[in-house]
Amino acid sequence: MTQLKKHSEQLVLANQIITNTKNNLNDASYRLNYHFMAPIGWLNDPNGLIQHNGVYHLFYQFNPYSYHWGAMHWGHATSTDLVHWKHEPVALAPSESYEYDETKTEMGCFSGSAVMDGDVMTLIYTGHLEGREPKEVQAIATSTDGIHFTKHAANPVINGSPKGLSNEFRDPKVWRHGELWYMVVGTAVDNLGAVALYKSSNLTDWEYVGIAAKSDGTQGDMWECPDLFPLGDKYVLVTSPMNMENGKSMVMVGSMDYEKGIFIPESQREIDYGIDFYAAQTFEDEKGRRILIAWMDFPFTEFPSKSDKWSGAMTIPRELTLDKDDYVRSQPIQELTALRDNHTHHDKLVLSTDEMRPLHNDNTFPHSYELKCKWVLAGNNNHGKVGLCLRQSKDGSEQTTVFYDLAANEVTVDTTQAGELSYQAVNKASLLNNSNEITFHIFVDTCSVEVFVNDGEATLSTRIYPDSASNSIALYTEGIEAAAEYIDIWTLKNAEIS
Structure with missing residues (x-):
């Protein structure tokens, strides 16, 4: 024994x-x-x-x-x-x-x-x-x-x-x-x-x-x-x-x-x-x-x-x-605001149909940040997509996309282009009601993305493993005009776990 x-x-x-x-x-x-x-x-x-x-x-x-x-x-x-x-x-x-x-x-x-x-x-x-x-x-x-x-x-x-x-x-x-x-x-x-x-x-x-x-x-x-x-x-x-x-x-x-x-x-x-x-x-x-x-x-x-x-x-x-x-x-939890460091604010940004709008072209965003934004979709459309490309490479070949599909009334986190080492998946969350407004509250870290939709109506948590140089953020529309009413981004400090 x-x-x-x-x-x-x-x-x-x-x-x-x-x-x-x-x-x-x-x-x-x-x-x-x-x-x-x-x-x-x-x-x-x-x-x-x-x-x-x-x-x-x-x-x-x-x-x-x-x-x-x-x-x-x-x-x-x-x-x-x-x-x-x-x-x-x-x-x-x-x-x-x-x-x-x-x-x-x-x-x-x-x-x-x-x-x-x-x-x-x-x-x-x-x-x-x-x-x-x-x-x-x-x-x-x-x-x-x-x-x-x-x-x-x-x-x-x-x-x-x-x-x-x-x-x-x-x-x-x-x-x-x-x-x-x-x-x-x-x-x-x-x-x-x-x-x-x-x-x-x-x-x-x-x-x-x-x-x-x-x-x-x-x-x-x-x-x-x-x-x-x-x-x-x-x-x-x-x-x-x-x-x-x-x-x-x-x-x-x-x-x-x-x-x-x-x-x-x-x-x-x-x-x-x-x-x-x-x-x-x-x-x-x-x-x-x-x-x-x-x-x-x-x-x-x-x-x-x-x-x-x-x-x-x-x-x-x-x-x-x-x-x-x-x-x-x-x-x-509210305590996470203690990690906020440098703040970037964007006022209303109007995007035309099928537009990609980089927020920065110089890859200045680090790997760890918090992002909040609100989308308002134009007109009485019943189709179209609005969203963000996160951890995007300069040529756009590597990215994690987070978007709302109006026709399906779903939020999707797509990691099929999130990097060679990333698990390739299309994660979908159905929402309660169709609306021409949607909010995203997103936490990005070295190898993770956590998305909170409409004040916690749905959440999607995903690990990603992109190249360290893939740091860009972009807004995009597909098949619809829309406006990002506001965008707030905070770089997040290291939590110093000892």
Whole structure:
């Protein structure tokens, strides 16, 4: 039998390799300027998002030993503003019989969440070991200082999935309602994605309540990273369905019946329509805001940064709100304005039909900027396109296009010309209503584009890998006259993640 190592020993090994190798990435290509990344190695799902005593904690799936997915640890960072982050010591490392075997690659402390139980920060996570039965269990670890964590003697607190559920049983999200703790766990029933619901009075003794929600047959065969939370006067369920046609980040709005232990959905859509958005997790901060962060990658695409021996980044934090029509809107958090530096403003620019209008001809825009603009389309047309070309090369052969198609009532982010290393995709988001007005709020970084449409009506997050010299921005129309009522561009400072 493989000899287990104490948790403390595993943490020392992980933190040593970070200290010894973190400077190797100082000159790595495509490192982002204001998005969160791990100091080295591989990063995926955000975990354990929480704020306590004014400090935000971001835990995340982390492999310090490789830039490939593998032995999962929990990396950890803290912040006072969700923009500038400080790397903390690794919080969790695989060490127990249900999560560690040095002969395996599929093992570790998988995704989960965090809560405050009085003054004790508690991490709830999945212990995963391929080849073991059960292969996935739920466990907890606690801390009184929010930095150093001890795995609980009662682990695993849930020793495998209930009868009738899949052995795919992971990603616990815990919250408090009334006098009890509740937990949803991602799983499947009869090859249909589902979430299992548990309740507890003490975080260690959990009672299975039943299936809170499951796929209608079109929503994937396993639901990863479930997150069930109140928003406004509704409840919202966010999941990452596996093998769902034309979908990967689902948000449902509905109601929660705690007596019956079920979530009743009333509407469904994608929470982000870009290719590089997965495993979203939310939390309520001390201001009462519902904040979302997601992994800004997708498991089944290439990772060009691996050539520099690193992988993975997070989206910018977004605030979720529920509008009067019970529609979830997602917008960049206000704190990001602290990164704004040089400002360029353009008053109304009128474009004729089929016109390309460069904003600058000298490629003066850097890789990291924020752009806001409003388009007004001429006349009573029912067709035509208006948009922007971002990270455009001098000859126009390389670019990422963001445009509104009036006939289809869709916003598209097209990366088919975004660079040789970029994943070539056409990402589309349908809008609620046809209109001759549309607003874009766009964040561009070294290798990413995040587009917010009409005050958060739709978002599209995409990684791109263009040539470093491709820096131009241009406006364009196709088949219609239109005016850009205003354009504001701010260069964004480096977030100085330490």
